[in-house]
Amino acid sequence: MPSPRLRRSFFDRPVLKVAPDLIGATLLVDGVGGVIVELEAYHHTEPAAHSFNGRTERNAVMFGPAGYVYVYRSYGIHWCVNFVCEEEGSASAVLIRALQPTHGLPAMRRRRGLQEERALCSGPGKLCQALGVTREHDGLALDVPPFRLEERVEVPEIVAGSRIGITRGTELNWRYMDAGSPYLSRAVPREAKP
């Protein structure tokens, strides 16, 4: 039987508290998805956050209430999906970086043009392609179809590290991952901490 669904209020608290609590939750888009095994937190006071320099057309959703989806285009090629956290106006979010595929594997393989399970959702651009997430999803609530988010049933070993592809603000408390998962976008760094 399915786990309880996460409500939007789950995200209405500090982004650094939400991030580790989301590891192990299941994300589905139109029934396709899997278990979140890696993500990164972006607080609006961080120079690396898209919201750091204020509201723009692209990041507008980040300035709204918690529990909504922020999708942006990366390198002109890929899509990346975030969940907005904290109270309205705070403009903080978590970037979903990797999933363990559990639902709709055939659809994922078709969209990705690959067979290898490890390669389906092991990166922010990859998982958006596998789940069919695009600009169309920007601004949607994540507790309403096509999105569905289920509570985790077991708490994995969660470790934190520094964010990937970020040159400023590299402290070891922004990237969270399931230490034992083979579906991460990158290996657990040596300096990772519990």
Next chain:
DNA sequence: ATGAAGATGAAT
């Protein structure tokens, strides 16, 4: 109006 950089991924 223009240009430089970018929360990536795949191939070499």
Next chain:
DNA sequence: TTCATCTTCATC
């Protein structure tokens, strides 16, 4: 390590 590909945003 290179490159594809193009939007976004700051600056001129």
